[in-house]
Amino acid sequence: MEETDLIERAKRGDSKAFAFLFKEHYPFLVKYLIKVTMNSDLAEDLAQDTMIKCIEKIKLYNGKAKFSSWLISIATNQYIDTIRKNKRESNWKLQEQSVRKMKWDFDSRNEDWNDVMSSLGRLTDEIRIPIVLKHYYGYTYEEIGKMLNIATGTVKSRIHNGIQVIRKELNSDEKRQVRTT
């Protein structure tokens, strides 16, 4: 059955259609949230919250964007809401802990953890999210602006500044390595 038919059935309250839609998009949603939050446990919790929100708002989905894009924008807003509920300081600590845990996960699986990942982890969410959406998922600046409810210019400047920060950090790391050798 095609996705549009499933969405129409879901709008009429068909739980089976909803289940098919969610099962299809679940890995995509969780993987997106892992990259955005850098925390696999939080990503799974947020994926569930996103699905619940989706059940509530399905009648508002107009089909202009892909269903996956719609899910991503709901997930992003759920995450932003979660951050806003916490204090700035506790968010910063949580972020640091998440990155440290992710690094530990990588080490324990004998996978390479690199400086780019550390730099991405140090970026604030409002900068990392547009970078992930633009340079991994390939959304346009306009689409990202609509997803995050911010102006296109703001998206551009956040992405540009974020990349500049990563580049600077990588350059200083390289210099430090050269000095030590």
Next chain:
Amino acid sequence: MRKDKSEQHNNEIEHFDEEPILEDIRASLQKMDDAYPVTTPELSWFEHMIEVEQLQLKKKFRKDLLIFFSCVLIIIGLVIITLIQAPLIFLFLQVMVTCFIPIYVYLQQKNSEKII
């Protein structure tokens, strides 16, 4: 025209300059993707979650509807009681509300113009 060309040139330089770092970012994000294999729950798990949530939504909708109709009944009851028991107060309230609405709309418009 010349400005457009130089802007385009700047953008090209910027992108050319950024390309290796963008490639690194993409590769790192891909690594994160690969490092966490996601196990998708069974279809029945999704169905159960959806049914529970739909039930909750129905309950919430019924509760909201009940609150709405209770408010409507209370307001209409008060209006009827005032009309029968104290018609002068009723008339006074009607005039006040009729005058207040245009003033309120005017003030709202003025405020929104200020914000823009």
